[in-house]
Amino acid sequence: METLVVDHPLVAHKLTALRDVRTDSPTFRRLADELVTLLAYEATRDVRVTDVTVETPLVSARGVRLTRPAPLVVPILRAGLGMLDGMTRILPTAEVGFLGMIRDESTLKAQTYATRLPEDLSGRQCYVLDPMLATGGTLAAAVRFLFDRGAQDVTAICLLAAPEGIAHMDETFGGTGKPIRVVTAALDERLNEQGYIVPGLGDAGDRLYGVV
Ligand SMILES: O=P(O)(O)OC[C@H]1O[C@H](OP(=O)(O)OP(=O)(O)O)[C@H](O)[C@@H]1O
Ligand SMILES: O=c1cc[nH]c(=O)[nH]1
Ligand SMILES: [Mg+2]
Numbered sequence: 193m194e195t196l197v198v199d200h201p202l203v204a205h206k207l208t209a210l211r212d213v214r215t216d217s218p219t220f221r222r223l224a225d226e227l228v229t230l231l232a233y234e235a236t237r238d239v240r241v242t243d244v245t246v247e248t249p250l251v252s253a254r255g256v257r258l259t260r261p262a263p264l265v266v267p268i269l270r271a272g273l274g275m276l277d278g279m280t281r282i283l284p285t286a287e288v289g290f291l292g293m294i295r296d297e298s299t300l301k302a303q304t305y306a307t308r309l310p311e312d313l314s315g316r317q318c319y320v321l322d323p324m325l326a327t328g329g330t331l332a333a334a335v336r337f338l339f340d341r342g343a344q345d346v347t348a349i350c351l352l353a354a355p356e357g358i359a360h361m362d363e364t365f366g367g368t369g370k371p372i373r374v375v376t377a378a379l380d381e382r383l384n385e386q387g388y389i390v391p392g393l394g395d396a397g398d399r400l401y402g403v404v
Contacts, residue, residue: 193362194373195353198234203227207377210351211393217402221274224323224400227351227377228278232319235349235375236283239263240317261316262286264343268293268322268334269306271397275321275349286319291337293330300387302330307337314342323396325353325374326389328360335365335372345371351396353379354389 206227209215215223241256262285267276269292280286292306310316318338325331325348335346353376365372380389393399 193358193365195358195379196234196373196375197379198231198375198377200230203230203377206230207351211391213394215399217399220399224274224351224396225278228275228321228349229281231349231351231375231377232279232282235319235347235373236263238345238347239283258283258285263317263319264289264310264313264338265319265321266291266309266334266338268320268330270294271323271400272321274396274400275323275351279319279321279349283319291334293333295326295330295387297386300327300329302333304333304337309337309341312342313338313344315344316342318343318346320346320348322348323351323400324389324392325350325357325361325376326383326387327354328357328364331357331374332361332364335361335370339370345373347373347375350374350376351378352376352389352392354383355379355381356383 206223210223240259242259244257245252246255265279265286266289267273289309293302293304295302320334338346382390384390
């Protein structure tokens, strides 16, 4: 599995503001949206394209267009929804599937409460959106759903990742030879006793959707 920590001053600037406990929900939503677009630019570096020729007003020119079928983008509800607009802004023809997952805060195990994915993902490139990669239980389950339906490769875009989550993904998929990438704005220090990323940004879903 490949992990890419995007090293860019604008990414660091927006992430710092997201971490700030004083950032209110409307600002948090806007920053998350902007940050995803920057991460998505890096995450889509390997998106498949097909050679085409276009007519400019002057001559024929060679170029590319996205290979069809377009990639599948899968936000993990609830918090991943806050990343969908930022992603589809740069990949407007993407198909969108949904996974609803919640982590039981006492066991830290992920439970799936909704799946709305194409049945057949043979040969498809997939992008999973979830702001937080903590223990990795949620992302591992989501990635398994996609590979079970035939996905060719999966890239997860996470605002923040913990070393424990990256290690869990490596242990789960490392020996499978499946192409998986995690693209994140930062690899934080650790998880605390409650499974929260430290220094982190708190509960991403609550901060996005106004509980705090
Ligand atoms: O890596 P893990 O330890 O599995 O934890 C990460 C998950 O926890 C959060 O979702 P949460 O369960 O809080 O649901 P929500 O999006 O509805 O807030 C987050 O958005 C991830 O999906
Ligand atoms: O730090 C964390 C860990 C899991 N989920 C969150 O929203 N934040
Ligand atoms: Mg939450």
